[in-house]
Structures are given as structure tokens and as C-alpha cells.
Amino acid sequence: xxxxxxxxxxLVHRVxxxxxxxxxxxxxxxxxxxxxxxxxxxxxxxxxxQPLVKFxxxxxxxxxxxxxxxxxxxxxxxxxxWRDWQKGLAAAAAAAAxxxxxxxxxxx
Amino acid sequence: xxxxxVRVWRGGAEGAFQAFEVPRRESQTVLDVVTHIQRALDATxxxxxxxxxxxxxxxxxxxxxVARWTCRTHVDVALKNENQxxxxxLRNLPVIRDLxxxxxxxxxxxxxxxxxxxxxQTRRDDFAKIRPQSEDRRxxxxxxxxxxxxxxxxxxxxxxxxxxxxxxxxxxxxxxxxKDARDQKKTERLRAVAGDAGCxxxxxxxxxTERCPKHLSxxxxxxxxxxxxxFAFTGGSS
Amino acid sequence: MNARAQTYMWVAQRASxxxxxxxxxxxxxxxxxxxRGGLSAAEILARTRGNVAWLAFYAVFVLAxxxxxxxxxxxxxxxxxxxxxxxxxGFLAALAIxxxxxxxxxxxxxxx
Numbered sequence: 001x002x003x004x005x006x007x008x009x010x011l012v013h014r015v016x017x018x019x020x021x022x023x024x025x026x027x028x029x030x031x032x033x034x035x036x037x038x039x040x041x042x043x044x045x046x047x048x049x050q051p052l053v054k055f056x057x058x059x060x061x062x063x064x065x066x067x068x069x070x071x072x073x074x075x076x077x078x079x080x081x082w083r084d085w086q087k088g089l090a091a092a093a094a095a096a097a098x099x100x101x102x103x104x105x106x107x108x
Numbered sequence: 109x110x111x112x113x114v115r116v117w118r119g120g121a122e123g124a125f126q127a128f129e130v131p132r133r134e135s136q137t138v139l140d141v142v143t144h145i146q147r148a149l150d151a152t153x154x155x156x157x158x159x160x161x162x163x164x165x166x167x168x169x170x171x172x173x174v175a176r177w178t179c180r181t182h183v184d185v186a187l188k189n190e191n192q193x194x195x196x197x198l199r200n201l202p203v204i205r206d207l208x209x210x211x212x213x214x215x216x217x218x219x220x221x222x223x224x225x226x227x228x229q230t231r232r233d234d235f236a237k238i239r240p241q242s243e244d245r246r247x248x249x250x251x252x253x254x255x256x257x258x259x260x261x262x263x264x265x266x267x268x269x270x271x272x273x274x275x276x277x278x279x280x281x282x283x284x285x286x287k288d289a290r291d292q293k294k295t296e297r298l299r300a301v302a303g304d305a306g307c308x309x310x311x312x313x314x315x316x317t318e319r320c321p322k323h324l325s326x327x328x329x330x331x332x333x334x335x336x337x338x339f340a341f342t343g344g345s346s
Numbered sequence: 347m348n349a350r351a352q353t354y355m356w357v358a359q360r361a362s363x364x365x366x367x368x369x370x371x372x373x374x375x376x377x378x379x380x381x382r383g384g385l386s387a388a389e390i391l392a393r394t395r396g397n398v399a400w401l402a403f404y405a406v407f408v409l410a411x412x413x414x415x416x417x418x419x420x421x422x423x424x425x426x427x428x429x430x431x432x433x434x435x436g437f438l439a440a441l442a443i444x445x446x447x448x449x450x451x452x453x454x455x456x457x458x
Contacts (some may be wrong), residue, residue, distance in 0.1 A: 006314030006327075007265065013424060014311070021415045024445065028408075031452035041391070061374070068370050071363050077312050078331045078360075104378055269425035302349035304430075308356050309421060334356060341353040 009093065013070030016063035023060050058101060065100035069093025112183065114141055116153065117196040120203045123195065126150075138178035138186055139167050142195060142207065155207040162321070165257025169207050170196040175262040177321050198262035214258045214277070221278035221306070222297040227290050248284045251329045253322045260316035260326055272305035276316035276326030279307055282309045283329030286336055298333070298340045308332035347435075355417050362414040369407040393422040394456045408449030416442045 032038050047053065073089040110132035115125040146153040158166040162180040169178050171186045172194050186193060199298050201209035229236060238245055242328055260276040261267055267275050282301045285291050301307050310330045319323040347355070380393070394400055416438035423429040423437075 004315065004318050006312060006318065010265075010311050010313045017415075017418050018385075019421060021419055021441075024411065024415065025448055028445070028448035028452040032448060032455045042388070064370060064374065068367060072367065074312050074364065075360060077314075077327065078334055098372060104374070266425065298347045301351045304347050304424070306349070306352075308352045311421070337349065337353045338357060340415060341350040 009070055009089075011075070012066050012094075016067040016070065019060065019063045020067060021028055023063075058104060061104045062097060062101040065097035066093070068081045112136075113192045114176065115192060116142070116145060116195045116207070117203075118153070120205060123203075123206075125196075132183070136183045138169070138171050138176070138181045138183060138193065138195065139261045139343060141183060141193065142169075142178060153207070154205040165255045165259070165321070168198055168257045168259050168262070170198060170262065175199065175259040175319055177257065177259070180321065182206075198258055200262050200264065200267045201258065209258075211258060214261055214275070215256070217274045218256070220276040220300060221231040221282045222293060222300045223278055223281035223285065224290070224293055225285055226293045228292050229290070238289060244287045244289065247332065248287045251280050251284050251324055251326075253281060254324060255322070257321065259319050260268065260324075263315040263319040265313050265315060266309055266311060270305070270309060273309050274305055276310075276325065276330065279310070279333060280316075280324065280329040283332050286333065287302055295340060298336055300302055301333055302337040302341065307337065312336075353422075358413055359417045362410045362417075365406065365410040366414055369403070369410060372403070373407065391456065395458070397457065401453065404453045404457075405450065408446065408453055411449065412442045412445040415445060 001002055030044055048057070070093050073093045076089055112130045112132045114128045114130050116128060117123060118126045128149055130141050130144050130149075134142070139160065142155050143157075146155065152197045154171070156166045160167070160179045162177055164175060167178045168175060170176075171178060171181055171195060171282065172188070172190060174186075175198055176186070176275070178195075183193065195207065197203045197207045197209045201211065204210050227236075240246075240249075254277055256277060258277065260280075264273075264276055266273050279301055282297050286294050286297055291297075307330045310327065312327055312331075314325075314327045317327045320326070354434065380390070419441070420438055423434055
């Protein structure tokens with residue numbers, strides 16, 4: 001319970017999932033605005049250049065990578081033969097998540 | 109002589125921690141501390157123990173936030189970097205008084221998970237032939253040594269969040285029976301352990317595996333139940 | 347929810363997770379590549395308009411999300427908000443529809 005690897009991995013997986021499901025409707029609606037034409041879409045894209053929005057974007061990418069890593073960990077635990085290195089899965093998931101978000105941050 | 113600062117839960121669901129000062133001794137276990145308090149300092153303290161040697165699981169309590177067998181927990185190990193011992197009853201169970209919890213729900217869930225063997229052979233039949241090295245038997249053996257101490261149950265976040273969740277011990281026991289070729293109630297048992305209150309609610313926090321004093325892994329057994337459920341309940345069967 | 351229904355949901359969750367793992371890797375790689383040097387509507391739409399392969403890819407992505415997100419949210423609502431009655435499943439079904447509708451609108455908006 002108290003602060004050990006599996007619990008942290010599961011909580012990160014859950015919280016990142018919550019953030020993603022809160023973000024997605026907005027993401028879909030924003031992209032749907034492209035239906036109204038390129039100008040509409042462009043004005044939205046200008047808004048996304050604001051630093052706070054960029055930071056939030058990075059947070060979403062981090063959440064996505066973390067959620068994917070956590071999900072792979074869950075599926076490995078559920079489907080692969082049981083081994084003692086299970087704890088390493090959480091670490092690997094975390095490392096992958098950070099790597100991806102760094103790549104994103106560098107590309108911004 | 110060295111002294112140890114100890115806080116012990118007094119009361120039921122409502123109550124408070126009471127402070128004691130206990131002589132510090134070499135190789136002292138947490139159960140030694142609790143025993144000293146009850147015998148020398150406050151005879152009204154209620155606590156459970158039996159074997160004192162790590163076989164029965166009766167002395168399980170929450171020690172500095174962690175569910176442990178107090179007879180097998182040295183004070184040094186429990187303290188780690190802290191200078192105070194905090195002892196409370198196991199979590200996720202109703203408190204009868206002080207350090208004693210009501211274990212009925214733990215065992216009721218065991219029964220709800222159909223955690224008991226149902227065979228079909230009688231004394232007139234030959235022995236069932238199970239190879240000890242078969243994959244099924246090895247998986248059962250890895251999970252069979254559970255003595256029902258409730259440390260895993262007390263450590264499980266999902267038990268805390270979902271009052272209906274059967275919990276790691278009950279599900280682990282169901283797993284050992286489902287893998288048992290001699291058992292006749294596989295499908296009924298799977299139906300009992302799959303569902304909102306069952307194996308599908310395990311989110312692989314693995315607190316149970318981390319804390320089990322017998323080094324069992326209920327998470328592994330529960331993952332096995334999830335896989336078994338696929339074959340039992342999809343594709344038009346049952 | 348009974349054992350059968352719960353098992354189907356669990357299988358759907360893992361299956362959609364496998365699909366999403368692939369989609370997410372492609373999506374992240376594409377975004378990291380595409381946003382280098384900034385982003386404009388014209389640039390995006392130039393790449394995506396009329397591209398049937400991307401249309402199919404993102405349609406699958408949206409459907410997988412519409413399956414995966416509500417099932418994933420279900421235990422969170424039950425365990426952290428104590429929302430366990432039948433209205434929870436109604437809400438989640440509505441969420442699945444909402445994600446599908448807005449998702450497909452976005453996909454079509456960028457490709458048609």
C-alpha cells in the first residue's frame with residue numbers, strides 16, 4: 001500500500017488515464033473545427049502557441065506515454081509467465097514515458 | 109537501559125493512540141513489545157497471538173503503516189529511520205477493540221469465492237494421479253501455502269476502495285482450486301470470482317505480493333483467474 | 347455486472363489497448379515529426395486532406411478510444427467516486443457515443 005513500486009505504477013496509470021479522458025473531447029472538438037475551414041483552424045492553432053497551452057500539451061503527451069507504459073506493464077503481468085523481475089516493468093514503463101515526452105519537448 | 113517510544117491504538121473504529129515507553133532489548137520483536145505493554149504496563153490492552161513463531165498468522169497488525177506478523181518483525185526492522193513504533197490493528201477490517209479485528213468478512217469472502225475443495229472420489233476409488241512437476245501442480249504449489257492471516261487483505265487498496273471486492277487471499281485460494289484437476293466446481297467457482305467483486309477488479313498494485321509473509325503472489329493467481337475467465341465466459345459458453 | 351459481462355469488458359479493454367498501443371506509437375511519432383518547426387492549419391490539412399490511409403487509421407483510433415476510455419473509467423468512478431449503480435453504465439455508454447461522434451467529426455474534418 002504505502003509507497004511501493006506497483007502502487008505508484010497503478011496510480012500513475014490511473015491518473016494519466018483520467019487526464020487523457022478529460023482532454024480528448026476537447027481535442028476532438030478542436031480538430032473538428034477544421035470542418036469550418038482553415039482560417040478557423042489556424043486561429044485555434046495560434047491559441048495553442050501560448051506557453052501555458054504548450055506546457056499542457058507536453059503534460060498530455062507525458063500522460064499518454066505514461067499511460068501506455070503502465071498499460072503495457074498491466075498486460076505483461078496478466079499475460080506473461082510469472083517472473084521475479086516484475087518490478088522492473090514499472091521502471092521500464094516510466095523510462096519509456098519520459099523518453100517520449102523529452103522527444104516531444106525537444107521537437108516543440 | 110534504552111527505551112523505545114511506542115504508540116498503540118486503543119478503542120474501536122473511534123479511539124486514539126496511547127503512548128508507552130518500553131525497555132529496548134536485543135532481537136526484540138514487535139510482539140515482544142505488545143506483550144510487555146499488556147503484562148507490565150496496561151493489562152486492558154487487547155491483542156491476538158498464538159504460536160509466536162511465524163506459523164499461524166494470528167499476530168498480524170499494522171506496524172509503522174505496514175501490515176506485518178509482529179512475532180516475525182524485529183523492532184529494528186520496523187523502525188527503519190523512525191524513532192517511534194506505531195502499532196495499530198490491521199486495516200480494511202472492523203476493529204473489535206485495540207489491536208483485535210473482526211475477521212468474519214475476510215472469511216465470508218473466502219466462502220463467497222467458493223474457496224473450498226469439492227471432489228468426487230470416495231475412499232473406494234483409487235488415488236487421483238497428479239504429477240507434482242506438472243505445470244498446473246507447480247502453479248498451485250506456488251500459491252497453496254496461504255494461512256489466512258489477512259496481511260494481503262489489509263494491504264490491498266482495492267479492498268479499501270470497494271467493500272465488495274473479494275480480496276487477494278480469497279481469489280488466490282480460488283485459483284489453487286480452479287487449477288486442481290480433482291476439483292469439480294471449476295465453472296461455478298469462476299463465476300463466483302469473475303465480476304465486479306472479483307478478479308477483474310484487481311489493478312495490479314501488487315501490495316499483496318509485496319507484503320505476503322509467505323512470499324506468495326496473489327497477483328499472479330488473480331492474473332491466472334482473468335485468463336481462465338476468457339475461456340470460460342466468452343465464445344457462447346456458459 | 348456478472349462474470350460473463352465483466353469478462354467481455356475485460357477482453358474488450360485489452361484488445362482495444364493492443365490496438366491503441368500501435369495507434370499511439372504511430373500518432374506520437376507522427377506528431378513529433380510533423381510539429382518540427384511549427385504548425386499551421388494549411389500544413390496539417392495539406393498532409394491529411396484526401397488521404398484515405400490516414401482516414402482509416404484515425405477512424406480505427408477513434409473507435410478504439412471510444413471502447414477503451416469508458417471501460418477504463420468505470421472502476422475509477424466506482425472506487426473513487428463510489429458511483430456503482432446502473433446510472434454509471436448509462437453515463438459510460440453516453441461517453442462512448444460522445445467520443446465516437448466528436449472523434450469521427452474531427453477525423454472527417456481533417457480529411458474531407
